[in-house]
Amino acid sequence: MRTAVLISGRGTNLEAILKAEEEKSLGKTKIVLVLSNNPEAKGLEIAQRSHKQTAIVDKKNLDYCEQESEILEILEHNKIEFIVLAGFMQILSSNFISKYKNKIINIHPSLLPSFPGLKAQKQALDFGVKISGCTVHIVTETVDEGPIILQKCVEVYSEDSEKELADRILREEHVLLPKAISLFSLGKIQVYSNKARIVE
Ligand code: GAR
Numbered sequence: 001m002r003t004a005v006l007i008s009g010r011g012t013n014l015e016a017i018l019k020a021e022e023e024k025s026l027g028k029t030k031i032v033l034v035l036s037n038n039p040e041a042k043g044l045e046i047a048q049r050s051h052k053q054t055a056i057v058d059k060k061n062l063d064y065c066e067q068e069s070e071i072l073e074i075l076e077h078n079k080i081e082f083i084v085l086a087g088f089m090q091i092l093s094s095n096f097i098s099k100y101k102n103k104i105i106n107i108h109p110s111l112l113p114s115f116p117g118l119k120a121q122k123q124a125l126d127f128g129v130k131i132s133g134c135t136v137h138i139v140t141e142t143v144d145e146g147p148i149i150l151q152k153c154v155e156v157y158s159e160d161s162e163k164e165l166a167d168r169i170l171r172e173e174h175v176l177l178p179k180a181i182s183l184f185s186l187g188k189i190q191v192y193s194n195k196a197r198i199v200e
Helices: 012-022 043-049 064-077 094-099 120-127 162-185
Strands: 002-007 030-036 054-056 082-085 104-108 131-138 148-155 189-192 195-198
Touching: 002 012, 002 043, 012 030, 012 043, 012 162, 030 043, 030 064, 043 054, 064 094, 082 162, 104 162, 120 131, 120 162, 131 162, 148 162, 148 195, 162 189
Parallel strands: 002 030, 002 082, 030 054, 082 104
Antiparallel strands: 104 131, 131 148, 189 195
16 A cells, blocks of 8 residues: 655654554555655654655645645655655645545544644643543544544643643554554555444
8 A cells, every 4th residue: 555644743653654664563554655745844854764755845835726736746646545644734625635535544632523623732731631642533624523543542630731741642643543554554444424443
């Protein structure tokens, strides 16, 4: 399964995915491309260290439609079959999503449908929840609302800083996202209307 990982920043989830691939625990996945919408993304160095092909389509230099078409062109040129959003901070258009229907997954640092959007960990702290976590879901046109593949919860303590909570969640993200990719590549995820099921 020819896979692209899309990133915008430091790339710790990307690193976890590449480690899983190296350890042969990513099913039939082949990471063939790491694409960033930010030329400064630290994750690009991680990709290069693993000898992965990288591409940069800077969202600052182009208008939104041009930038997305350029991303699509690169994905098509590389015969990408599956896309992983690993800290990719950009909303994709319905045109883009329809071209890869049920073939794009995203990791989000909360237990969706709670706390979608930006600063999910701060939202959880501000609300005073006692449990939060992370979610891997299929990307649909409604932001952070697609069928949920996997979730993992972590405890939230009253004395937590935003960073402490984000780090606790991140450790679980690094396990959850490679697991979801592996399941997908092995054909173990089926989508029925708004639900994703894991089948054996
Ligand atoms: C991760 O916490 C990921 O869940 C979050 O961005 C971070 C990226 O970290 N994504 C979102 O908030 C998407 N809505 P990383 O670059 O170290 O993988």
